[in-house]
Amino acid sequence: MFRSGKFVAKRLRKANDEPLSSDQVQPNGVDLTLGTVYEQSSPGRIDRDGKTVGERLELEPDDGAFRLEPGNYVAEYGEVVRVPDSHVGFVYPRSSLMRNSAMLHTAVWDAGYEGIGEGLLQVGHEIEIRRGARIGQFVLAAADHEGVYEGEYQGERL
Numbered sequence: 001m002f003r004s005g006k007f008v009a010k011r012l013r014k015a016n017d018e019p020l021s022s023d024q025v026q027p028n029g030v031d032l033t034l035g036t037v038y039e040q041s042s043p044g045r046i047d048r049d050g051k052t053v054g055e056r057l058e059l060e061p062d063d064g065a066f067r068l069e070p071g072n073y074v075a076e077y078g079e080v081v082r083v084p085d086s087h088v089g090f091v092y093p094r095s096s097l098m099r100n101s102a103m104l105h106t107a108v109w110d111a112g113y114e115g116i117g118e119g120l121l122q123v124g125h126e127i128e129i130r131r132g133a134r135i136g137q138f139v140l141a142a143a144d145h146e147g148v149y150e151g152e153y154q155g156e157r158l
């Protein structure tokens, strides 16, 4: 069962400590905003027993907005997410992003994770996205699990 936006809102806070804005809280989840955009600049590596994330360049917004050419980017969210026990999280793109030929991809947000996470932002047509603009929606579903997330991304950017 997916939780309500009101439930999710209690597990999220802005990275800059401002309160969540009321337009972020949706019926079924909470909209995540764009914090920072990175472009990967060196290869990553996925081994059988480990992984390395490639180097990346942080893009500078122009007058507060990122003007992105078609390509793949890493979006850092503007919120701290905490996934409570007995839940799992996912992110869906804001439909207006998708309608503008861009897509936000998610992996699984594990129970116990807390941090400022990131997503893959795929841009199919030039787009302008303002820092702080809502780009996707975080949802929480009730889930069984054994153990909680204790990997290297735990507490990232906190």
Ligand SMILES: O=c1ccn([C@H]2C[C@H](O)[C@@H](COP(=O)(O)OP(=O)(O)OP(=O)(O)O)O2)c(=O)[nH]1
Pocket: 051, 091, 105, 106, 107, 108, 109, 110, 111, 113, 116, 117, 118, 119, 120, 149, 150, 151, 152, 153
């Ligand atoms: O789109 C996503 C999905 C997940 N996460 C966060 C929450 C999640 O709990 C954590 C780790 O995700 P995952 O377990 O998929 O990463 P991994 O590559 O398997 O890392 P580890 O080896 O630490 O488990 O990253 C994100 O920031 N973005």
